[in-house]
Amino acid sequence: MRPGGFQLLRIGGIDVTIDYSWFVIFFLVLYTMAESYFPRVHSDYSTGQYWIMGSVAALLLFVSILLHELAHSFVALRQGIRVEGIRLFIFGGLAEVATDAPNGRQEFLISLAGPATSMGLGAFFLAVHFIAGGVAAAAAGIAWWLGWANILLALLNLIPGFPLDGGRILRAFLWDHWDDMARATRVVSRIGNAFALFLIILGILQFLLTRSLLSGLWLVFIGMFMKQSAVGSYQSLMLKRALEGVEVRQIMSAEVVKVDWLTPLDRLIQDYIYRRQVTRFPVFNREEFVGMVSLGEVKKVSRALWGFKQVRDVMIPVDEVPCLGPTDPAGEALSRMAAAEDGYMPVVEDGVLLGIVTRRDILNLFKIKSDLGAA
Numbered sequence: 001m002r003p004g005g006f007q008l009l010r011i012g013g014i015d016v017t018i019d020y021s022w023f024v025i026f027f028l029v030l031y032t033m034a035e036s037y038f039p040r041v042h043s044d045y046s047t048g049q050y051w052i053m054g055s056v057a058a059l060l061l062f063v064s065i066l067l068h069e070l071a072h073s074f075v076a077l078r079q080g081i082r083v084e085g086i087r088l089f090i091f092g093g094l095a096e097v098a099t100d101a102p103n104g105r106q107e108f109l110i111s112l113a114g115p116a117t118s119m120g121l122g123a124f125f126l127a128v129h130f131i132a133g134g135v136a137a138a139a140a141g142i143a144w145w146l147g148w149a150n151i152l153l154a155l156l157n158l159i160p161g162f163p164l165d166g167g168r169i170l171r172a173f174l175w176d177h178w179d180d181m182a183r184a185t186r187v188v189s190r191i192g193n194a195f196a197l198f199l200i201i202l203g204i205l206q207f208l209l210t211r212s213l214l215s216g217l218w219l220v221f222i223g224m225f226m227k228q229s230a231v232g233s234y235q236s237l238m239l240k241r242a243l244e245g246v247e248v249r250q251i252m253s254a255e256v257v258k259v260d261w262l263t264p265l266d267r268l269i270q271d272y273i274y275r276r277q278v279t280r281f282p283v284f285n286r287e288e289f290v291g292m293v294s295l296g297e298v299k300k301v302s303r304a305l306w307g308f309k310q311v312r313d314v315m316i317p318v319d320e321v322p323c324l325g326p327t328d329p330a331g332e333a334l335s336r337m338a339a340a341e342d343g344y345m346p347v348v349e350d351g352v353l354l355g356i357v358t359r360r361d362i363l364n365l366f367k368i369k370s371d372l373g374a375a
């Protein structure tokens with residue numbers, strides 16, 4: 001599950017990606033600053049100047065959020081924790097840490113680094129405001145707004161519900177205290193969930209009482225996003241635990257229906273896809289695994305040609321197929337399937353197809369394990 005975006009830059013080995021949704025918030029901030037905030041607070045500039053001030057403010061806010069996430073990332077790196085990258089999207093930024101911190105103390109430091117940086121930036125911009133006050137009024141005005149925006153960012157992030165930084169800090173405390181990460185995660189997920197519900201209700205009330213559609217909807221969206229992350233993070237932690245120590249070969253199905261690469265497409269549809277109610281198959285040239293074919297590839301070919309084209313004409317060759325190894329951890333298989341947006345992967349060793357793993361296999365295992373755990 002990886003929505004579209006592009007890589008902006010690379011700082012200290014960390015890729016910074018901008019999600020397309022981020023432009024929405026960027027232009028919203030720019031527009032609000034240029035058309036509403038600056039004209040209200042500083043009355044003596046032209047429209048063009050307000051837009052320049054708005055652009056500077058929006059860009060520096062963006063840099064501030066980036067610095068907040070970089071602070072998380074660098075502290076994580078210093079602790080020897082791999083950072084996948086930083087993602088800026090509609091609700092701000094997200095430092096994607098590859099593995100969980102091994103203990104509460106490290107998690108505490110990583111989580112604190114972001115809000116501490118925002119606080120520091122807030123103090124810095126307010127200082128700039130007071131220094132620039134007499135000399136450059138426009139710069140002082142921008143600095144004033146940025147100062148409070150950063151302080152607000154720090155305070156909001158310190159609300160103690162997952163997935164906010166405050167939730168992580170609280171989890172770190174509880175984790176250290178109880179020595180039970182799952183229990184600590186459950187508690188802060190519930191707080192995060194409750195806070196998210198509060199935001200959603202607040203957004204609806206705001207809409208009903210003040211007829212302010214935009215800010216009302218905004219709160220509802222942020223609430224929904226938080227709720228999803230709060231619940232999702234707990235579930236993914238439990239999933240990770242259930243799959244600990246499980247290898248791909250233990251859950252793959254070794255009995256695989258093979259398709260010969262010379263099979264005409266109409267036969268593939270009739271004899272394989274219709275008959276077996278499966279939409280994709282590994283393709284073989286005699287004993288050699290050469291690729292994968294699915295309904296998607298067949299559909300790209302005009303129906304009139306199905307009798308004339310063969311599987312080898314449309315299949316995805318094996319070197320372009322994402323594969324798993326038999327000893328890969330099941331948890332990693334799941335995240336690779338998510339990354340490839342594909343719930344189905346061949347398991348291959350030295351070019352030989354050993355079996356197939358589906359997302360459903362892994363989730364079934366999780367369900368069985370949690371049923372056993374509950375019993």
Ligand SMILES: [Zn+2]
Pocket residue numbers: 068069072114115157165
């Ligand atoms: Zn943060």
